[in-house]
Amino acid sequence: MHLEEEDFSYSGEALIARPNNPSSISDDEWGDYLFMRKNPKGRHVEQWQHSSGCRKFFVIERNTIDNTIYSSYTMIQASKEIKHETN
Amino acid sequence: MRRINPVLPSAIINNAIEIDFIFEGQQFKGFDGDTLASALSANDVKVFGYSYKYSRPRGIIAPYAEEPNALVSLEQGGLYTPNAKATQVELYQDLIASAPTLNPNSIEKIKPLFKAFHRFMAAGFYYKTFMRPQKLWMLYEKVLRSFAGISKAPVDFDSEHYDHMHHNCDVLVIGGGLAGLTAAIEIAKTEKSVILLDERPSLGGTTYDYPDEAVGSTNQLEYMNNIISQLDTYPNVEILSRTTAFAFHDENNVIANEMRQDHKPLSERNANLSRQRLHKIKAGHVLLATGASERPIAFDNNDLPGIMLSTAGLSLLNRFSVLAGEQVVIFTNNDSGHTAANYFAKYSQKVTLIDTRSNSPDVALNGNVRLINSSVIIKANGKNSVSSVTIGERDQKSNKNVLTETIDADLVLVAGGFNPVVHLDCHTGSNPIWDDNLVAFAPNLSKQKRSGTGALTGYIYATDVINNAKEQANNIINNSITATTAQKNFLNTDKFFNVESFGGKQFIDMQNDVTTSDIQLAIRENYKSIEHIKRYTALGFGTDQGKTSNVLGVAIAAQSQNLKMSEVGTTTFRPAYTPVTFGALAGQHINDLFDPERYTPMQPSHINNGAIFETVGQWMRPWYFPNNGDGLDGAVFNECLKTRESLGVIDASTLGKIEIHGPDSREFLNRVYTNSWTKLAVGSCRYGLMLDENGMIMDDGVTACLSDDHFIMTTTTGGAAKVYQWLENWLQTEWPELEVYLSSVTDHFSTTAVVGPNSRELMLSICSDIDFSKEAFPFMTWRAGTVCGVSARVMRISFSGELAYEINVQSNYGRFVWDSVLEKGNKWSIVQYGTESMHVLRAEKGYIIAGQDTDGSVSPIDADLSWVVSKSKQFSFLGERSLSRSDTSRVDRKQLVGILTEDPSEVLSEGAQILNSNTNSNMLGHVTSSYFSPTLNRSIAMGLVRDGLRRKGEKIIVATAKGKRSPSTIESYVFFDPDGLKMNGNESENVDG
């Protein structure tokens, strides 16, 4: 059983952590948080919301070339299981 | 051409049922099971239209969906269907069809006009025309449109309806020919769920066209009928006929369109059924069994009616029992021409088989067939249809042809080899691969959970097809997919695509009149890539998408540049495989169901009271109330003045409302709003400004503190959904430690806002359990009580600058309270007002509308709302850090200011450009809001102006599109009661509650 893609909304690259103390970081660092995204051709860890359903946000790893979905995680799982690579 | 009688056993027509139909105003008869093309062919109609560039007569050339020429328009009015292919139109009683380019009158009328354009119309016509002065295009366009060779676009609203259906299945088989059916039944035995799609009305693919082909002791037609009856017994198999898979998307999402009623007489169409149904199928595995379609060989005058693909001739003969000619010439480069010759030799005494190859296959030929090897058709002769062909002997080395003889012919069948129907496989981004064994582009089939079988992968003869289909089915069952294509030569096809020209026109793309020399010209002009050649010549641009022409085009491009076919490659195959009507794509999502319309509980009263509505997001809101036949201006004048003089009322139920619950609610509000919520007392309200992380205004609204851990937030009408999602996102992804619960309650409460100096008097008359004294119920507070007998939250807030109260009740009581307020308000000449007056009143007072005066690039400082931004909050609220970024903190950003025109009667256009008055140029910004203010008796406007806050008092010019220049001055945007005396009921009080 599959749910239709249109039941979900895309919400960008996942696991972009908001800096803990924004006022103490430089414009460049804040700019990285705001604007810099990986935008890969291939595997991409990204956040979605089940917007026409339970409204939960969750994380999937999707191939941006052919939309293969490799795995999905709750937000809690994602924060524990996916190692966040710093750029 | 004639119908063979008795009807051939392989034919799908029933000659016991006669069908009357009209083509080009003329009455014809056909049989049940006919297509429009087969019925007209049986009536000896050969010409279906004139070609669009050269006005040459054109007939049918293809058996089915590949047909480029025979485009017809069906029916009229709301049932009008443009550009149907006559080869696909199922005949029904009283069908009315016309050929858009056949009308001899219109052709004669514009022909002379058109002659003048011939010299422009070589390849590259479009490119060159666009590069010339653009003005000329308008002139060409008129002529071109009438010659485009396609139906007129529909003008009437489609009177039929469409729907969508979603499916999941284990295996989707696309194509109901021998391969697809054989595989489907093998898979069905395993209890996997199977969906099989086939575009034709009867399953069986091309078995009808080659009925004699043996399978064991029987023929393939009997074998196939046996499978179909067996398939019916499997409940896990769903078969959709008349259903074309037209798009293959990632992850095995296939979109198919089912023609449910197009084949029925108009009188028998069921208005309760959809005309067509779009199926969205998500399959575990997709087996492509889409077959192969024949390609022509190009020779001079190859577009004469009576010249067609051998498969078209065989389809007419064996499927419809129509003999398309008596003197048959077959021109082939492969074994299939020999098969065709034998079928025709049964009914024609004289069949000439011209084979480009020196060696012919081991196929016994009927005695009526005269075989000429190593030869080609140099050119076809005839006026309105073919009457003879000129034959030449082929020198294999030089490729020159030596003219040998001329043969009478009224039917020329061309068998140029087969192209696997690779389209669907390519939709997900893989390119087909040129295969020298197949002499064709083969499907890539490299994607996961996908395979192919049958002619698509190079299997042609029935036994090979059946074996391969079983093998592929077992691979799916055993989950061991290995792509296979036939290793042997596809029908021993000779790599021969076009005959050297003898000076005549050789057509490649019949629909777009693209010739061999057009492609050669494109290459000479340096458009060498196949993608460039396509766009330069329009090759493959038609409604047939070049199904018969693309490979020929590639071959000619390869020859001209001495390249291999694989080096030229193909153009990109994109959905849709065949044209799909917009109605099917839209389905039920039209009219009222296109986007939901939302109404407040007061809607019936608004209608009774004569409101004119406007759409705000999905909401229908009263725009104004033209009570005395006033237009917009008159109504707004009346509504605004009476509200400011005495009393007005507006339905504010559409504002988004979000309940925020939980012990961390205050901290949450501190984080998402710019100002502080720590000290907001129970019973108080506060205006909040919400920024995105870039520091730009996203939304605004008033939030009330219901209890220490319970708040109700209002958002703009249009921003509600976005704000709700924004808040959820932060809570779920970034701040899971906050114990906060959100619920959207927009529809749960309705809001009647009473506005004006007499609003307190009105409230006193409808509510006795709230103390409305200034001391007990100050501005920016709320009180619970009973209004008109209904339990209510009354908020003393204002979006007009007047003393005002918003009465919030459970939605069920909304209309009752509204009606009661109108009735009670009569004493103070109450006036109901809509969104237009609301906008005027708020603009007079200088309240912004997020989304109108801001556009995602306006910070609170830009909007002159610094007073809402707290500088002392512990948590760095959303967007705060960005306010000190170098660009955001620039002082010369565009800032929100008031604008007053020199001429007080002139109302500026919203969006008008603001210029520096000294230079009368130098764009400074634009007008965001503009109205005539009845209260101030002059026009007022707001605008975003570069460095605007420092320019107050400065002169500017506002420029409109029509060249008008309006001298104006920059002012504060609070035009009315800047000290807030009225709003506070004539007492001084801080706006910030």
Ligand SMILES: [Zn+2]
């Ligand atoms: Zn869910």
